[in-house]
Amino acid sequence: MxxxxxxxxxxxxxxxxxxxxxxxxxxxxxxxxxxxxxxxxxxxxxxxxxxxxxxxxxxxxxxxxxxxxxxxxxxxxxxxxxxxxxxxxxxxxxxxxxxxxxxxxxxxxxxxxxxxxxxxxxxxxxxxxxxxxxxxxxxxxxxxxxxxxxxxxxxxxxxxxxLAAPDAGGVMANAMEDLIASDRSIVRVDQVAAALGVSTRAVQRLAHRYVGLPPLAMIRRYRLQEAAQRLREDPAVTIARIAAELGYSDHAHLSADFRTVLGLSPRSYRRAPGAAAKGSSDG
Structure with missing residues (x-):
């Protein structure tokens, strides 16, 4: 690659x-x-x-x-x-x-x-x-x-x-995306609203108009991407630690998200051919 x-x-x-x-x-x-x-x-x-x-x-x-x-x-x-x-x-x-x-x-x-x-x-x-x-x-x-x-x-x-230059809503929607994509501590919609200085309802409207997904779905997708990347690239890190770093209450919630979206557990994904290095930790 x-x-x-x-x-x-x-x-x-x-x-x-x-x-x-x-x-x-x-x-x-x-x-x-x-x-x-x-x-x-x-x-x-x-x-x-x-x-x-x-x-x-x-x-x-x-x-x-x-x-x-x-x-x-x-x-x-x-x-x-x-x-x-x-x-x-x-x-x-x-x-x-x-x-x-x-x-x-x-x-x-x-x-x-x-x-x-x-x-x-x-x-x-x-x-x-x-x-x-x-x-x-x-x-x-x-x-x-x-x-x-x-x-x-x-x-x-x-x-x-x-593609027209962004209007005011587009500028705010881009800022919303940048925040969610870059800040791993963001796990709730109200955190996005507070950081942008708008209401939770305003964040929901931005996501509806400019993305097509609820803002919470955007948050979960970025966090799940990051979890998959850690599982691939860091053989020593445990699933529980990844869950904690990405704001999940415990590794069971991360595993549930994995199964819902990817159709397999974090442990199964980590062991899949082409996903990660050998000898990873499954804790």
Whole structure:
């Protein structure tokens, strides 16, 4: 796995195809958090199942078949890859999603096509061939980098023209997301409200209008992502300690969240192939 400084949400890193993630340009970071580009080339008959615990947000995705808007999920998501393919996606900020839908709740656990023929045409052309000016002497990795850079330039230009700058509500919704994503001590909606200086009801309205999930679901998703990451990357840490660090009253509540969302216990996840190093502690 490459180019993933923030590995939250990646349940089985060893199973990822070639994967690139790049921050959005500064002028777009109030609408797009980052771009992500997987590319896969699998042998005939081979299938790779990609399982993610997605961020509580929506993605605008360009693939060979078209452009789609994928809404926030209430559980894990998976996709079975085969053959050869690619995608270029943008993880949207709450303010960025506002330009694409007035009712993000309708996108929950769903996706919808987006009419963006120019975006699709430009990104598909970029991903389909490297810049001829680079020359035949370049390595496949260099040509891949050129193609990726071209695709992201086109995507960024489209986003600048089509995703409106945040209104006051969008700015506050982005601040809500930043707080929940970065502060592990946040485990309740009233804590978010106090930090933002608004009412609990105002936080609920922001999440409804700009995310499509209840704020408590956003909080739990980030904490559960962090728990999964700790289980993968720290073989010595106990489940009880992870639960305490992330604000769970005890490890039983963390285990219940794991089973509800991932369909397995923290101990089973930690032992799964591709999830974590050998010799982890199960305490």
């Amino acid at each position: 490459s180019d993933l400084p923030d590995r939250r949400g990646v349940l089985y890193p060893d199973r990822l195809p070639t994967f690139h993630r790049e921050d959005a340009p500064w002028e777009l970071r109030d609408r797009i958090r980052w771009f992500w580009i997987p590319r896969w080339r699998l042998a005939p008959g081979e299938t790779s199942r990609q399982e993610l615990l997605p961020f509580p947000a929506s993605n605008l995705v360009v693939e060979p078949g078209g452009v789609s808007l994928s809404g926030p999920t209430t559980g894990i998501s998976h996709r079975d890859l085969s053959g050869t393919g690619w995608a270029v996606g943008a993880l949207l900020r709450p303010a960025g999603l506002a330009s694409l839908t007035a009712e993000p709740r309708r996108l929950r656990d769903a996706e919808t096509p987006v009419e963006a023929a120019g975006l699709h045409r430009a990104v598909t052309a970029a991903m389909g061939e490297a810049d001829e000016a680079v020359g035949r002497s370049c390595s496949p990795d260099q040509r891949e980098s050129v193609a990726r850079d071209r695709a992201l330039r086109f995507f960024s230009a489209w986003a600048a023209a089509n």
